[in-house]
Amino acid sequence: MTSIPSSLPLRNDLIGEEPYGAPQLDVPVCLNVNENPYPLDDEVADTIARRVREVAQNLNRYPDREHIKLRQAFCDYLAYESGTRLGVEQLWGANGSNEIMLQIFQAFGGPGRTALGCDPTYSMYPEYARDTFTSWKVIHRKGDFTIDLDKTIEGITSIGPSIVLLTSPNNPTGTNLPLSDVKTLLAICEQTQVAGAQEGTHPVVIIDEAYVEFRNPGTPSAVSLIPEHHNLAVSRTMSKAFAFAGARVGYLAADAGIIDCLRIVRMPYHLSAITQAAALAAFEHTDLQLKRVAKLRETREETAAWLRSQQYHGSNLQVADSESNFLLFGKFDDRMLVFNKLLSRGILIRVVGPDHWLRVCMGTEREMSTFRTAFAEVLATIDKQQ
Numbered sequence: 001m002t003s004i005p006s007s008l009p010l011r012n013d014l015i016g017e018e019p020y021g022a023p024q025l026d027v028p029v030c031l032n033v034n035e036n037p038y039p040l041d042d043e044v045a046d047t048i049a050r051r052v053r054e055v056a057q058n059l060n061r062y063p064d065r066e067h068i069k070l071r072q073a074f075c076d077y078l079a080y081e082s083g084t085r086l087g088v089e090q091l092w093g094a095n096g097s098n099e100i101m102l103q104i105f106q107a108f109g110g111p112g113r114t115a116l117g118c119d120p121t122y123s124m125y126p127e128y129a130r131d132t133f134t135s136w137k138v139i140h141r142k143g144d145f146t147i148d149l150d151k152t153i154e155g156i157t158s159i160g161p162s163i164v165l166l167t168s169p170n171n172p173t174g175t176n177l178p179l180s181d182v183k184t185l186l187a188i189c190e191q192t193q194v195a196g197a198q199e200g201t202h203p204v205v206i207i208d209e210a211y212v213e214f215r216n217p218g219t220p221s222a223v224s225l226i227p228e229h230h231n232l233a234v235s236r237t238m239s240k241a242f243a244f245a246g247a248r249v250g251y252l253a254a255d256a257g258i259i260d261c262l263r264i265v266r267m268p269y270h271l272s273a274i275t276q277a278a279a280l281a282a283f284e285h286t287d288l289q290l291k292r293v294a295k296l297r298e299t300r301e302e303t304a305a306w307l308r309s310q311q312y313h314g315s316n317l318q319v320a321d322s323e324s325n326f327l328l329f330g331k332f333d334d335r336m337l338v339f340n341k342l343l344s345r346g347i348l349i350r351v352v353g354p355d356h357w358l359r360v361c362m363g364t365e366r367e368m369s370t371f372r373t374a375f376a377e378v379l380a381t382i383d384k385q386q
């Protein structure tokens with residue numbers, strides 16, 4: 001709860017708003033914010049310490065505003081991970097993809113502009129919109145949480161948004177967005193005039209690929225479409241698969257024109273020398289940083305199968321198909337009851353997404369075993385109470 005004195009001239013539209021954030025509770029098993037549960041290897045931590053020490057003496061100077069070395073490292077990583085080689089002018093970094101996204105809204109949103117997404121989706125999007133006076137419109141996903149392509153096209157052509165924001169894999173559902181759908185939407189956007197903007201402007205299409213490394217092998221990334229589409233941008237992060245949430249590093253791959261728009265709105269020297277050094281150090285050990293991704297994918301498949309075998313009120317639980325490191329499962333008459341019973345057993349998951357569903361993020365083997373034991377107990381106590 002906030003305690004803001006009414007004498008403060010807080011913006012009218014922010015009065016009564018609460019700061020966003022999942023609970024940060026000190027419990028034994030935290031499966032609520034889609035982190036990578038495995039700590040960094042000693043070797044990686046040592047390189048980070050060394051690289052940060054190297055820049056420490058120069059902290060009297062501002063860092064490289066254009067973070068060129070880091071942008072080159074993003075290029076190399078993308079070529080390795082997605083098979084598409086872009087130029088350094090097509091990459092951009094910031095403090096988490098949260099900051100990347102805010103810069104996108106600052107550059108392309110604003111009063112009179114609309115951003116369009118497909119819900120249920122990441123709960124921060126409406127906040128970026130609110131903070132930049134952008135209107136936020138959603139098209140509802142289908143029952144299986146895939147996007148409703150026809151309705152999305154209808155929304156784009158009738159609204160003329162300046163930003164079309166799609167998430168793949170989606171949070172909180174884990175749903176992949178097929179590249180064929182991205183291509184269809186790009187073709188529509190390339191013919192759509194943005195409402196309230198100069199004649200001849202078209203929506204930017206942002207694909208948020210925060211969890212993309214967890215996708216099923218063989219699934220292409222939207223990065224492969226960047227060379228042919230000037231209005232496409234793909235946002236990524238080192239927070240999830242790369243096990244680097246604490247360092248706060250996100251990045252965007254896009255046409256150099258889009259990057260230049262973000263350079264207008266970014267704060268000067270937004271990426272500290274320490275952040276740049278730490279991220280470069282982590283990229284010296286890309287394979288070590290990513291070594292648990294396959295394991296987490298396996299954990300996801302095993303956990304999904306196990307959850308689907310569990311009974312609630314005499315029926316098997318539902319689990320949304322996920323290509324991410326989390327699972328959305330349900331449906332529960334009273335999801336808060338399930339959440340609280342798990343919490344009282346030391347396990348924190350997330351109440352998010354559509355009513356009656358809960359989201360659990362993949363932990364270590366030991367954490368998942370604790371989760372399964374506790375959750376089976378919770379289901380048994382609920383059944384007994386009926």
Ligand SMILES: Cc1ncc(COP(=O)(O)O)c(C=O)c1O
Nearest residue numbers: 096097098122171210237239250
């Ligand atoms: C879909 C999605 N995009 C972006 C982010 C932000 O990640 P970060 O700011 O850590 O890069 C998250 C975080 O959970 C997310 O779920």
